[in-house]
Amino acid sequence: xxxxxxxxxxxxxxxxxxxxxxxxxxxxxxxxxxxxxxxxxxxxxxxxxxxxxxxxxxxxxxxxxxxxxxxxxxxxxxxxxxxxxxxxxxxxxxxxxxxxxxxxxxxxxxxxxxxxxxxxxxxxxxxxxxxxxxxxxxxxxxxxxxxxxxxx
Numbered sequence: 001x002x003x004x005x006x007x008x009x010x011x012x013x014x015x016x017x018x019x020x021x022x023x024x025x026x027x028x029x030x031x032x033x034x035x036x037x038x039x040x041x042x043x044x045x046x047x048x049x050x051x052x053x054x055x056x057x058x059x060x061x062x063x064x065x066x067x068x069x070x071x072x073x074x075x076x077x078x079x080x081x082x083x084x085x086x087x088x089x090x091x092x093x094x095x096x097x098x099x100x101x102x103x104x105x106x107x108x109x110x111x112x113x114x115x116x117x118x119x120x121x122x123x124x125x126x127x128x129x130x131x132x133x134x135x136x137x138x139x140x141x142x143x144x145x146x147x148x149x150x151x152x
Contacts, residue, residue: 095125
């Protein structure tokens with residue numbers, strides 16, 4: 001049944017879902033948070049990821065602060081920390097080379113206490129220093145998730 005539900009999810013979301021499931025298996029007591037750029041993007045990710053895992057959508061301050069997967073957005077997380085953070089839309093359209101986008105990306109990437117994962121289905125944000133925007137990240141030692149590129 002899980003494979004059937006997974007087949008309707010876009011390929012980049014399947015990779016994200018598989019990574020989330022791997023983290024949950026390895027550290028069942030972890031708080032795993034997907035931080036999208038906007039509330040609308042968080043809602044889209046929540047709808048998609050709910051096809052393969054239990055996910056809570058936390059908007060308007062509705063955080064439960066318990067183990068498991070939470071999906072939220074940058075405006076909601078300032079001042080909060082989570083064990084694992086995944087930024088699923090670290091791309092040029094979500095984070096263009098603008099000061100506001102730089103501040104938003106900074107907020108998103110500084111919420112992780114254990115591990116940060118950056119992902120994109122398109123070109124990397126120009127705010128990510130040293131990245132060839134058309135080249136995927138190489139796999140990290142030991143496999144997925146890839147080590148994030150350094151920030152400017």
